[in-house]
Amino acid sequence: MAVSKALMSMPRRIQFFAACSRAIALLLALALFIAPCSNADSAAPQTSAVDVHGMVVSESDDAAHAGVEILKQGGNAVDAALATELAVGVTNPAACGIGGGGFMLIYIAKVRHFYALDYRETAPLQSRPDMYIRNGKPDEDLARDGILGVGVPGEIAGIDAALRRFGTMKFQQIAAPAEKLAGDGYVASEHLGKEIETLAPKLKSDPGLSQVFLKPDGSPLKAGDTIVAKNLAATLKGLGNDPVTNFYRGEVAAALVAFMKAHGGLLTAADLANYRPDWRDPIHHRYEGYDVYAMPPPSSGGVVLEMLGALDSGHLAGLGVNSPPYLARLIEVMRQGFIDREQYADPSFVGVEIQKLLTDSHILELRERAMHPKTSPPPPAAAHDHGTTNLLVADKDGNVVALTTTINTVFGAKMSVPELGIILNDEMDDFAVAPGVPNAYHLEGELANQVRPGKRPLSSMTPIIVTKNGKPVMTTGGSGGPTIISGVLQVALNILAFHLDATSAVAEPRIHEQAAPDVVIVEQAMPAATRSALEQMGYKLKVVPNLGAVGAITIAPANLHGAADPRKGGGAVGY
Numbered sequence: 001m002a003v004s005k006a007l008m009s010m011p012r013r014i015q016f017f018a019a020c021s022r023a024i025a026l027l028l029a030l031a032l033f034i035a036p037c038s039n040a041d042s043a044a045p046q047t048s049a050v051d052v053h054g055m056v057v058s059e060s061d062d063a064a065h066a067g068v069e070i071l072k073q074g075g076n077a078v079d080a081a082l083a084t085e086l087a088v089g090v091t092n093p094a095a096c097g098i099g100g101g102g103f104m105l106i107y108i109a110k111v112r113h114f115y116a117l118d119y120r121e122t123a124p125l126q127s128r129p130d131m132y133i134r135n136g137k138p139d140e141d142l143a144r145d146g147i148l149g150v151g152v153p154g155e156i157a158g159i160d161a162a163l164r165r166f167g168t169m170k171f172q173q174i175a176a177p178a179e180k181l182a183g184d185g186y187v188a189s190e191h192l193g194k195e196i197e198t199l200a201p202k203l204k205s206d207p208g209l210s211q212v213f214l215k216p217d218g219s220p221l222k223a224g225d226t227i228v229a230k231n232l233a234a235t236l237k238g239l240g241n242d243p244v245t246n247f248y249r250g251e252v253a254a255a256l257v258a259f260m261k262a263h264g265g266l267l268t269a270a271d272l273a274n275y276r277p278d279w280r281d282p283i284h285h286r287y288e289g290y291d292v293y294a295m296p297p298p299s300s301g302g303v304v305l306e307m308l309g310a311l312d313s314g315h316l317a318g319l320g321v322n323s324p325p326y327l328a329r330l331i332e333v334m335r336q337g338f339i340d341r342e343q344y345a346d347p348s349f350v351g352v353e354i355q356k357l358l359t360d361s362h363i364l365e366l367r368e369r370a371m372h373p374k375t376s377p378p379p380p381a382a383a384h385d386h387g388t389t390n391l392l393v394a395d396k397d398g399n400v401v402a403l404t405t406t407i408n409t410v411f412g413a414k415m416s417v418p419e420l421g422i423i424l425n426d427e428m429d430d431f432a433v434a435p436g437v438p439n440a441y442h443l444e445g446e447l448a449n450q451v452r453p454g455k456r457p458l459s460s461m462t463p464i465i466v467t468k469n470g471k472p473v474m475t476t477g478g479s480g481g482p483t484i485i486s487g488v489l490q491v492a493l494n495i496l497a498f499h500l501d502a503t504s505a506v507a508e509p510r511i512h513e514q515a516a517p518d519v520v521i522v523e524q525a526m527p528a529a530t531r532s533a534l535e536q537m538g539y540k541l542k543v544v545p546n547l548g549a550v551g552a553i554t555i556a557p558a559n560l561h562g563a564a565d566p567r568k569g570g571g572a573v574g575y
């Protein structure tokens, strides 16, 4: 049994551990964890680590090390998370970067308070609800893989806002590891190698992308090859210590706007100058004596809270991890949660009654609907993919950051501004192109989520932080479109209900159900007997190699256990 299990279920032992010396805690951790420990100096990437001072979990091992480097220099969790974010934008460029945007959930221990930062992309001012309709028909492809898919990037504005409010360092200090990785080069991970190979035909048609990710003969760079992104390094350096002015109103803005004009894009200088990240009120709900904090809309944090609420007092532990009765309950709750998600949108434009969705009576109604489902939506398609990135940081002072950021689909719009080294997002695809039309993740569009100038598209990204008796005990988040929602839910339950340690919680096979299409997606690692038990219950299954990637950190006094998802690789690095 892992230490975190014992810590989470025995408050007296938590106190005992708190009183123990650091050395004893370390020895215990070393002796009891099956997963290998890592430290910032180890050469081989490790997806699992236990440590006492701080922990960074990222879908890129290089980026996790960048974050730990900043912690070692005296930075706090916010400094480290932002350094990790900039670094992962270099080393996982197909998933995220300064051309994208995200959501950040921050816990500041000194004031025992949560903060939620929305730096999601916005629709350009010239965009219109019918901008993807051609000859009377919605053309979904226009919202991605091209210039009309590009939303106004929020990444730099978000990083700057968080750094100025809670960080202790200047932008250039936290950007230094990213600049080094981009300028000197980094070794392409297995995951990135596969993405480059798959997307090679599309990368070929973009001068900036082919320059960085293809060899001179046009063949794709592979896992293990060194990738150098000199122009991105120069852009990061050029942002100086006033990155917002330089990115949104300075030279970067001028180059972005010129590129847009030359390629028929909508984004203008006014779009960039007007972009603002939003500090929003985090949302919260209880689960079995824990307090779960999440991002409000346009994130899908509320969906995870509703689902957890519906499973509260469900005596899940008695059913067993990934037992067929547990999974059946999960499927029904997910289905109803995703039906409720259709009401979600940018709250600055549409009244999302999030407080109503989180009332006990509504959650009881969801539980009731889940137990007696009546909906039978349309035909199957798969929903697994690995764009986007999540990262988690816990520091020695008890601060925690969980953030998810993206350029949407793999390599975003498949376009880059060559002289800047910036890959453009295709976040407009997260809007409803037209009611009922599914997006890249087979999520059907609703009126609430239609395109409007300045509006943020609905997102599945949902980092969460969980507390018990007012102290953070775990954090999780993931990547993979809608499978983020179901993945975060399952990893949270694996820790909170089944008391698994972070490594096992992340590694357990998962399922995904999103109401439409009417199919339960199951990872092939789910035992065959479990799969056939679900089929006998009447569920239509689609077996996939794997779903999205979810990371986690469990937090106990002098014991941080981090796990990156082996499905995507990356690193859990402590110190």
Ligand code: DON
Pocket (backbone or CB within 6 Å): 384, 385, 386, 387, 388, 406, 407, 408, 409, 410, 427, 430, 458, 459, 460, 461, 479, 480, 481, 482, 484
């Ligand atoms: O915000 C969203 O929901 C999507 N743009 C996330 C995309 C994603 O996770 C890509 N990976 N599959």
